[in-house]
Amino acid sequence: MKDIKPIFRNLEKMLRQSSWFDDGWEIYNRGVYMQLYKESWHNEAQGGIHFETYIEAPQLKQKEFPICMHAEEDCPSQSEFVRKFLELEGEKIKRWKGYQTIGSGYHICQRNLPLNFKNLEQKLYEEFNRLRQLEGGIEQTLSEL
Secondary structure, eight states: OOOOHHHHHHHHHHHHTSTTTTTTEEEEEOSSEEEEEETTSSOTTSOSEEEEEEOOHHHHHHTEEEEEEEEOTTSTTHHHHHHHHHHHHHHHHHHSTTOEEEEETTEEEEEEEEOOOTTHHHHHHHHHHHHHTTHHHHHHHHHHO
C-alpha cells in the first residue's frame, strides 16, 4: 500500500502557494483526509461548509475516492442552505465532468475519481480549483439566510 500522506502534504503546499489562497482560505489536513474552506463558512470544528477529499482504507480497496462539497451540522439553516445553494449553483455543477449533485443531508455534490497515483496531487489540485469556483454562490447563499 502506497503512503498517501506525502501526496496530501504536497497538495496542501500547492494550495497554499496558489495566488487565491491568501484571501481567507483555510486547510484542515489530517494526513489522508483534507478539507478546504473559507474562514466565514462555519467550519472551525470541521462541521460547516467545506470541500473535502480522503483516501483511506476503503478507498484504497475500491481504487477510487471522492472529492465533494459538504454543508454539515454547523452550517446555519443547513437544509435551507443546501436547497438554496443548489438552486443557485446546481446547473453549473451538473455541467462539470463526473460531478453529481446530491442535495440530501449534508451532501451537496461529489465526484469519484480513480485512484491512480500518477499525477494525483495535480488532479486533486485541479478539482479543488474547480470547486473553489463555488465560493461566490456559497457566500451569496450564506448572506441570504
